[in-house]
Amino acid sequence: MITIQGKGVSTGVAAGPLYFYQRASASLRRYEVDDREAEFARFKEAQAKAIEQLGVLAEKARAEAGDEAAMLFETHQMMCEDMDYEEAIEGFIKESGLNAEAAVTDAGAIQAEAFAAMDDDYFKARAADVKDISGRIVGILSGVVQGGIDSPVPVILASDDLAPSETVQLDKSKILGFVTSGGSGSSHTAILARTMGIPAIIGVGEQLKSEYAGRDVIVDGGTGSVVVDADEDTRARLMTKRAEILKRQELLNQLKGQPNVTKDGQEIRVYCNIGNPEDVHAVLENDGGGIGLFRSEFLYLNCDDYPTEEYQFEAYKRVLSDMGGKEVVIRTLDIGADKMIEYFKLPHEENPALGNRALRICLNRPEIFRTQLRALYRASAYGRLSIMFPMVASVWEVREAKKMCEQVKKELTAEGIPFSDEVDVGIMIETPAAAMISDRLAKEVDFFSIGTNDLTQYTLACDRQNNDLGRFFDAHHPAVLRLIKMACDNAHKEGIWCGICGELGADLELTELFLSIGLDELSVSPRAVLPLRQKVRETQVRTVREKNLADLAGSESRI
Template sequence: MITLQGKGVFGGVAIGKISFYKRTGGQIQRRKIDNPAAEIARFEEAKAKAIEQLDELYNKAVQEVGEGNAMIFQVHQMMLDDLDYVEAITNMITTQEINAEFAVGTTGDNFSQMFASMDDEYMRERAADVKDISERVVSILSGSQEGGLVTDTPVILASDDLAPSETVQLDKDMVLSFVTQGGSTNSHTAILARTMNIPAIIGLGEGLTEEYEGKMGIVDGATGKLFIEPDEETLKEYREKQAEYQEKQELLQKLKGEENISLDGQKVKLYANIGNASDIGAVLQNDAAGIGLFRSEFLYLENDDFPTEEEQFKVYKYVAETMAGKQVIIRTLDIGADKQIDYFNLPKEENPAMGYRAIRICLTQKDIFKTQLRALFRASAFGNIAIMFPMIIALEEVLEIKEIVEEVKKELDDEGIPYNKETQLGIMIETPAAAVISDDLAKEVDFFSVGTNDLTQYTTAVDRQNANLEKFYHPHHKALLRLIKMAADNAHKNGIWIGICGELGADMELTEAFLAMGIDELSVSPACILPLRKKIRETGIADRREEILADVLG
C-alpha cells in the first residue's frame, strides 16, 4: 500500500479506480472548406470507422460482461446511422462550408441538449450517448486519441490540476473524487468538488504519477490522504467510514423545508453558487432558497466562439423558469486572470489577477457586454433574475454600467421586447477599494455580494491560485473581516441587503461572525446548504454579538 499526503479541500470518502485526465489537441476549430463533397466523404469514412470500433467493443463486452450489458455499443452504432443525425451534419457542412469536425461536434451538442430536455427518462439518457458517439467521430477525424475523462465507470480523477475549461466539460457522473498534484484550496477543481459534494485532495505533489492509472485508490477528503492499492484492513476501515458519512448526509436531508433561522430569531437566506445550468438539480435537491452566484463565464468557456444573444437568452431563461420564482443572481462575464478563453485574444500579462479582466473587459468591449445584458434582461421576463457586476473598484464604473443598462432597456422598449423593469442590479465587493467606498456604492445599487476569494487575495497580497503560498493565505485575516463588516454596515445604512458568495460563506468557523455582522444572505456550494442550515439553527448570538465581533475584528 502506498500513502500520499496532500491537502483535503472537501470531506468524505471515495473508493474506486484511479484514472488520469487525458489531454488532446484542445477545442474543435471551425474552418472554412472549399470542397463540401470531399468533407462529407471524410465524415462518412470516419463514421464507418467509428461503427467498426463500436462493433469490436461490443464483441469484447459480450465476453466480459454479457450480451445485455454490451447492447449499449449496438445502440451507439444505430445512432451513428440515424438519418436526422447524419443529415444535420452533412447539411451543416454543405450550407456553411465548414469542416467535418466542427459540424459533428456542434450537431452532437445540439442533439444532446435536445435529448436532455425531453420528458421521457429513456430519451434523456440518450443525451450522453449522442455526445459520446460524436466525440468518437471527432477523434477519428482529427487523428487524436480520446481526451478528457475516458471511462465507462465512476473513477477517482487524477491530474496535475484542471483548468476551468476542462472542468466544465467533465461527465460529472463519472467522477467519484478529484486528486491533483498541485492546485490550491481556491482552485476551480476544489470549487467544483464542493459543488458536486465529492471528496477532493490537492497538493499531492509529483508522487501522484500515471503509473497508478487503473489502480485501486481510497480518498480521505478530511485528512488529505490518498491510499493506493490499500490492504484489506484499510479498505474495510474506509468502507465503514464511507457508510458513516452517508448516514450523516441522510440525517441532513431531514432539514429540508426548515427555515434558516438562528436560535434567537435571526433569518438568513441560503443561496447556492453554480457554474452552469446543469447544476440546477443540485440546487433544488439541497433546498437552496435561490441562486446567489451563477458564473456566466462558463457559457463562454463551453463555446468555441462568442455565445450569441439567443444562446445566452435560452440558458438564462431556462435557469429562471426552472427556479420557479426563486431569485437567480447572474454575474456578468468574469474572465481573465485564471479563466482564459482563446477567442477573446487577451494579451499575455505579467500579473493577470490585477490585469484586464471582468468588468474591465465589459466596459472596453461594450458590444460583448451589451449582448449579454440584452440576453439577461430578456430572460428577466421569465423569472426572478438579478444582475451582478464583478471587480468593481470605483463609483464611476457603476455609473457607466447603469448608463449602458439604460441604453439596453431603451433598445428593448423600442423593439417591444418584454423584460422586468424592476430587475435588481448589484455589485461584488471583492476589492478593498470597493469595500472602503461601499458607502458611496450602496447609494447606486440594490445589493452587495462579497466575493471573499478575490477580496482575500487582494487584501493580503497573496495569489490564491499559487500553491506555494498556501501557508500565507489567511482567509480569517482581521483586515478582511473588517472590510466585510464595513461593507455590511454601509449596505444597511443605505437600505440595501448584503450577501457573501465566496467560499468563506460556507466556513462554519465564521458563521457566528457573519450573523453578528448582520449578513443577510450566504451563497455557497449546493452541498453546503444543509450543513450550514444546521449550523445556523443551532447558533444564537443575540447576547454575545459585541463579544463575537471584538474577537474576530480585534
C-alpha cells in the same frame, strides 16, 4: 491486503464480497442462410422484441431514477429502428445471405466505430449504446436470457464496463457498489450509480483480477480505492468513514425543507454558486434558496467566438425558468486575470490581477457588454433576475454600467421586446476600495455581494494563484473580516442587502461571525448548503454576537 486504485465516480463507502458480472456471451455464429426473406423476418421479430423489452426497462428506470434515466432507454428504442442501421442489416441479410446474428453484429460494429472515431468524449462513449442494443437483439435471436446476479448476499459488482441495459436490469438490493476495469466518468454505469447513490469506481484496468472473485472488498468512491482483504486497521478506518457518511447524509436529508434560522430566530438566506446551467439540478437537489452567483464566463469559454445575444439569452432563460421564480443573481462577464479567452485578444499583462479584467473590459468594450445586458434583460421576463457587476473600485464605474442598463432597457422597450422592470442591480465587493467607499456605493445599487477570494488577495497583497504563499493568504485575516463588516453595515444603512459569494461563505468556522455581523445571504457551492444550514440552526447569535464583534473591533489579537 491488496489495494487497487481507480477513479471514483460516485461517492460512498461499501464493503462486501466481490462478484464478477456474469455476461451471457454465447460465441457468435456466422453462416449463410438459404431463405433470406425468412431470415430478415426473424430479425424484424427480434427487433420488435428488443423495443418491447426496452420499453419495460424505460418504465423501470422511470420509477427508480426518473424521466432522465427512462429517456436513455427510449433513445435505445429509436436506435434499434434507426434507418441506416436497419438498412445495413437488411443489406447483409438479403444481399450477402448472412445470418441475422452476424448481420446485426456487423451493422452495430460499423455504427460503434463511427461513434468511437468522434473527437468528443461524450459521443465516443455512445459506441457502448450501439453495442448494447446490438447485443440485445443478438441475444434475443440466439435465445439468451439477460442475466442477473446469482448470489444470496449483496455484492460489490465487478465487470469490464456495464452496458446501460445491464445496469438497470440488475437487482439493486443485491448491489453495494460497482468496480469496473474500463469505463469513463460519462459512462452509463457512472451516471446511473450516481443517480442511485451507489459508490462506483471505474478504470481499474488489469488490476481487477478474476481470482479476487468472492473475496472481501471495500470500495471508497470518494478516493477511488478498492481494498481486497483489508487488514483490521484499514477496515476499521473505512467502516468509520462509511458510518460518518451515512450519518451525515441522513442528517442532511432531514434538513431539506427547513429554514436557515438560528435558535434565536435570526434568518439568513443560503444561496448557491453555479457556473453552468446544468448545475441548477444540484441547487434544487440540495435545497438552495436561490442562486447567489451564476458565473456567466462558461458561455464565453465554451465558444470559439463571442457568444451571440440569442445564445446567451437561451442559457439565462433556461436557468431562470428552471429556478421557478427563485432569485438568480447573474454576474456579468468576469474574465482577465486567471481566466483568459483567446478571441478577446487581450494583450499580455505583467500583473493581470491588477489589469484589464471583468467590468473594466466591459466598460472599455461596450459592444460586448451591451450584448450581454440585452440577453440578460430579455431573459428577465422568465424569472427573478438580479444582475451583478464584478471588480468595482469606483462610483463612476457603477454609474456608467447602470447607464448602459438603462440604454438597453430603452432599446428593448422601443423594439417591443418584453423584460421585467423588477431586475435588481448589484455589485461585487472584492476590492478594498469598494469596501472602503461602500457607503457611497450603497446609494447606487440594490445589493452587495462580497467576493472573498479576490478581496483577500487585494487586501493582503497576496497572489491567490501562488501556492507558495500558503500561510500568508489568510482569508480569516482581521483586515478582510473588518472590510466585510464595513460593507455590510454600509449596505444596511442604505436599506440594501449584503451577502457573501466567495468561498469564505461556506467556512463553518466563520458562520457565527457572519451571523453576528448580520449578513443577509451566503452563497455557497450546492453541496455546502445543508451543512451550512445545520450550522446556522445550531447557533444562538444573541450569546455570541457581542464577543465576536468586540474581538473583530478590538486591538488585541488572539493569535
